[in-house]
Amino acid sequence: MTIVRAEVFKGTVYYKSPFTISLGTSYKSDEVVVKIVDDSGLEGFGEASPSKMILGETQDTVVSSLDVILPSLIGLEPEMLEYASYVIENSIHRNSSAKASVDIALHDLVSKKYKLPLFKYLGGYSNKVLTDVTIGIKPIEEAVKEAKELLEQKxxxxxxxxxxENLEEDISRLRAIREAVGNEVKLFVDANQAWSARRAIYAISKMQRYEIELVxxxxxxxxxxxxxxxxxxxxxxIMADESVHSPEDVIEIVxxxxxxxxxxxxxxxxxxRNARKIATISEAAGIKNIVGCMMEGTISIAAAAHFACSTKNVVFVDLDSDLSLKNTLAKKSVIEYKDSYRVISEGYGLGNIELAHDELKLVKVYEERKTNSAF
Ligand SMILES: [Mg+2]
Incomplete structure (x- = not known):
């Protein structure tokens, strides 16, 4: 089995309502979808969700990075995942969401070949994982209304x-949400790098009384x-997010x-592959993991859920972005959400993805022996 073809698509997902964090407000997310095909006709799918502020990537830089990465994969055996990973990693520095889209597509393809759901191919731990749901920075009344709706949804x-910019308002919003949901629901807060260390200590001392699980x-x-x-x-x-991208970053944290x-x-x-290394180092150091997301669509959320469900050290996940989207780049949601859990189907790979071609624009094709732009 060798890789004979790769296709690159651009697509955009739109949020049901604007999403604000300390780094800014988002209305949509410009994504890149990758399809990799082997010589038996099996297909694997991946998705990149570039974040300008956190990854320094855009939809166009992902497409440019893939132009460097994908030609070197044509002709390789996808089952040689460790080697493929080495090729991807050494094609270009950084550009992690572009690399993720290819890595996800290869994992989808190979686990399909072995007729296993990806989480079992990775050495399954559970077929479901508890997820949180996020409330962005918004007026208190809106946040309370949303919190009550989430409570009804279990x-x-x-x-x-x-x-x-207004710490008092952050504290008031947190207090109002705690009062709205009672003590059954766990709360944690994400400051997305907003504070100095001293301000963080002050803010946490004020927020602590609302029984937050972590910051x-x-x-x-x-x-x-x-x-x-x-x-x-x-x-x-305390949880590290933006401070940890790579396995080497975990070592620094430890x-x-x-x-x-x-x-x-x-x-x-x-x-x-790198996510597994991060989890392994974390586990050995006594640090628990959660698995989170950018504003990603259903394909990469499914991949993240499969990874989480193959990893004992992942205690819960923060995989909710696809639930906040108006549209999807696959024909239907690949990963179920039920009573606060992401539940994985027994479908092979990521779960039998069919692309929503009316939402996507094919921008590049790479084929065996001839590597060229489609247009
Ligand atoms: Mg975060």
Whole structure:
């Protein structure tokens, strides 16, 4: 079995309502979908969800990166995943969401070949995983209304985005959400790098009384010393998100005792193989993982859920972005959401994806022996 063809599509997913975090407000997400085909006609699908602010990537840079990565995969055996991973990693520096789309497509293809759902191909742990749902930075009344709706939907964990310019308002919103949902629901907060270490300690001391489970990325991504200061002085566990992209970043976190949890995202790690390395190092260091997402569509959310369901060290997930979208780049949702759980079907690979071609534009085709642009 060899890879004979790869196709690259552009597509856009639109949010049902604007989503605000401390880094800005988003209305849509410009995605890239990759299809990889082998000589038996089997197809694997992957998705890149580039984030300008966190990854430094856009839809166009992903397409350009794929122009570097994909030609070197034509003719390779997809089952040689470790080698393929080496080829991908050494094609271009960084550009992790572009790499993730290819890594996901290869995993989909190979697990289909072995007639297994991807999470079982990876060495399954569970066929479902608990997810939180996120409430963005918004007026208190709107946040309370949303929290009550989530409670009715049996959501058990709510992530509250904080780190707006007005800390008092963040605290008031958190208090109002806690009052609206009672004590059954777990809450945690994500500051998306908004605070200095000292401000984080102050903010956490104020928020602690609303029984928050953990605080995510209180300080800038590169301030690992600051993260460590917060972790060692916080009464609430601390989770690193933007500070950890790679396995090497985890080692830095461990050396500096800078986090209790690490949020793994396939778009940051460059795909499933590096995500597994991050989870392995975390587990050995006694750090728990969650698996999170950018504003991703159903294909890469499914991949993240499969990875989470193959990994014991992942205690819950933050995989809800596809639930907030008006449209999908696959014909139907690939991964079920039921009573706060992402539930995986027994379909092979990621779960029998069919692309929604009316939502996608084919921009590049790579084929055996001739590598060219389609248009
Ligand atoms: Mg985060």
């Amino acid at each position: 959501v058990r964990i709510i992530k509250v985005k904080v780190g707006s 995510e990325q209180p300080v800038k991504a590169y301030e690992v010393d600051g993260l460590s200061f917060v972790k060692r002085n916080s009464p609430v566990p 050396k500096k005792d800078a986090a209790d949890f690490i949020n793994i995202k396939l778009m940051k790690s460059g795909g499933i």
